[in-house]
Amino acid sequence: MRILIIEDDPNVANFAARGLRESGHAVDVAATGTEGLELAYAARHDVLVVDRMLPGMDGIAVIQALRSSGSQVPILILSALADVDQRVAGLSAGSDDYLTKPFAFSELLARIEALHRRQAGSEPASSLVVGDLTLDRLKREVHRGGDTIALQPREFRLLEYLMLHAGQVVTRTMLLEKVWDYHFDPQTNVIDVHISRLRQKIDREDGEALIHTVRGAGYIMRAGET
Amino acid sequence: MRILIIEDDPNVANFAARGLRESGHAVDVAATGTEGLELAYAARHDVLVVDRMLPGMDGIAVIQALRSSGSQVPILILSALADVDQRVAGLSAGSDDYLTKPFAFSELLARIEALHRRQAGSEPASSLVVGDLTLDRLKREVHRGGDTIALQPREFRLLEYLMLHAGQVVTRTMLLEKVWDYHFDPQTNVIDVHISRLRQKIDREDGEALIHTVRGAGYIMRAGET
DNA sequence: CCGAAACATGACCGGACGGTAATGGGCGAT
């Protein structure tokens, strides 16, 4: 389990970090809000422990920034402010738990594990998004900018795979393996045909193209420039 | 949002229930652990608030019973025991939060909403289980006791719907609406035919039958007796 | 115990899904 602690008081930070490491977790520590945000963006953490009061960027602001960027990490606020209003404010800002200093390490650990337990129970993302295109894996629905797009099963699997790997080139071999379950080269242009059909449905004239071909390599799903 | 409060002190129970109702939530109240368990099994709640000390069946025991039956409901423990060890014990038992009495209602509400927010963000269950039959909604795979079962799309949707409502009778009308998207009666026996096909695949001679017909009503998916 | 209603199952068959192939177009290399 990987934990990020954002806390400016080195005593508290070290105390917590050490204990968590001894419990077998990987711990990153940041002393300021901005540094913390960078670390949070740089790597996936299982739980964040954030001090309420931080020099520069405040803890609440950090949480709001993370949440507004779509992050779902469980966050525990650590604070000296025991006041009920403060606690409520912290929770409303988008955190999942609030622990007041001074705290017992065993409780911090228990709460972190409770947060993680809950998160771990949650399923792999069931809805994929690239640009204004969204695909709901459970409902098996695809939408682009408001309207629903009907896809055939094979088309759906193809798009799903492309979106799961959005931003990375997907080779023909990968597609044959994962979308067609072929473990050999069919020597035909099945893929080309289905890419074409997909494009006609999702990359309609309106809006930018999301499926890009990478000559000699395969295809890539991407919104935005570069 | 539907909340179940298991609390023997009527003052506390009423205080919390009233406040939550005023905040627009549906609230059920149970005064004993056993009664609480029954209510929890009888209906789906979004959050449970459980008193630590209860006459008869203890709060911790209630939580353990729920968790071992596979329930994932977010649970908040309410307790007069502020002691760190008690708090840790409560969280380890499988609860998600721990609030000590006396408490401010605004904090209870904020914590309940934080728990729910987290839960709501998590996806609907992607794998369904009834007896030794499992269905993975994302991988679109069905297994019964070790081996994989291949289902046609319509068969899959049918089984998925039955399993989503395991334990409750599913009427023909419901199936037509939700599995076939028919909003009228096709006057044919499509459903019977598909139920039959499903049975041949999943209720093979080996193992107990999971799909049961309820004469005059519909079908029900259930493992175990009664 | 008999009959009717409700349900189960097997056979049939139309249509759409999805693969193949052929042709046309565009990018890149020499």
Added chain:
DNA sequence: ATCGCCCATTACCGTCCGGTCATGTTTCGG
């Protein structure tokens, strides 16, 4: 600039999904 390769697109058609129908079986009321 031109040739060749890689990709795009259209048309065609076989296969299997899934709905209908007809017949057999079970359950319940009278």
